[in-house]
Amino acid sequence: MNDFENRLRRALRPVEPADGFAERVMRALPAQHAPANVVPLVIVRQAAPVSAWRRFSAPAALAASLLVAVFAGQHVATLQAAREEQAGLAASRELMQALRVTSQKLDLAYEAVQRPAPAPAVEEENRS
């Protein structure tokens, strides 16, 4: 290895993470899940609301539903984009792997062809 490469090795000496790194990783390890805490649902019937509330409750509920729908739609779109990105990255990795195998085998053909041919000639199959 020459001088430049030695300098590069010196410059790239490993760097330690901040103190307590191992402890932080251990804290992040998956823990046992606590059993679900089931709270019984209590339905409370209320007295009839006053008329002012009645006047505004329906539109308010509608606005709330619309907001939920918009956010849900955005969430779905975000999820779909994330799924597509995942699928795309997976496909691109497969594509690169396929091209690598192709190039490796073409390389093999080249190397085999480069070697001196054996002395006795062998009849080749004729292809139609």
Add this chain to the structure above:
Amino acid sequence: MNARIGLTLIALLLAAPACAQTRGLLKLPEMAALADKASESVTVTLDSNLLGLGCRFLNAEEPDEAAAKKVCQSLTGIYVRKFTFDTDYAYPKADIEGIRRQLAAPGWSRIVEARSKKESTDVDVYLLVDGGKARGLAVIASEPRELAIVNIVGNIDLEKLHDLEGQFGVPELQIESGKKAPKEASKPKAQ
């Protein structure tokens, strides 16, 4: 009667482009039995949709991926089956014969036939030429402990395929003439 003839003609017309698209496409079995025996297997099946998706997500800033992007944009399919075994010739040759029979069909030409007794390696490279253009590429590489079958379909731009050689470390191979053409400049020197 006329309706029947009309429908038949439509079916034929619809079939023609499909036939054109699938020219160059081999029927590669999944080879599940071989995969079970292999210590390592690679199965890639990228039809035009998945290939297009994968191509979009290649990183143009990476030299090898940028070169791959240029190649894959005109392709409609890439199919690879590669199996690595722990013992010699764990795969029966009959598995390859079915594929070779497909490559005997009109249009396919074997452009490289490499046999190495020393390495016990056989490599065949086939090209399908249709209307003066390369539409299909097939490689069958048989080594004692590895079998690989590659099928690439689409408008194969041999020049762009050559460009991959520099990125993937493959020396130039004059695929058009079927001759090998060593070009030392393109081969990276050993470090």
Add this chain to the structure above:
Amino acid sequence: MNPESAQGEEPLLLERARRGDEAAFAALIRMHQASVFSIGFRMLNRRDAAEDLAQDVFLQLYRKLDSIESLEHAGFWLRRVAANLAIDWLRRAAYTRAAPLEDGVEIPAPPTCEDPLMDRELVRLLGELAPAARAVMVLRYQEDRDVAEIAAALDMPVNTVKSHIKRSLTAMRGKMIGAQLLTAEELS
């Protein structure tokens, strides 16, 4: 603790970690944390990102302990996962540009610190390489891995690894000469 001495001192470390011994797994982390963190740091140019990456890698190791055959295999596995994960992160365009080195970042100096300016420049130039080339150079010159192992770790043909090394060295040397940090004679 380095893997070689650990193999003599703690032959059952891996086995204990597999059986859920937290102290054993923590020892495994400490054994490899500098290597994994540094791969992340050299690839991503940021300590916070490098720590996130390193933590991800060790969490993956925790899940895959059953498939790790030996301490040596653990080292290879960690380098492979760290390098490939860093390449993936870079490709998501989160960290595409080489960020300037943080102020006060420690570059471990050799016992006689010859030229910290040159060290800093070399690291900066490394950060300008494309992700795959950068990973090859880190595994070669930081981790001191041979070409075959780098090829296996990054799932690349050996010739491609050699190409990356050759082209990267040529590019970095040229820029060092251009910046007048080196003369052509010093590079021979």
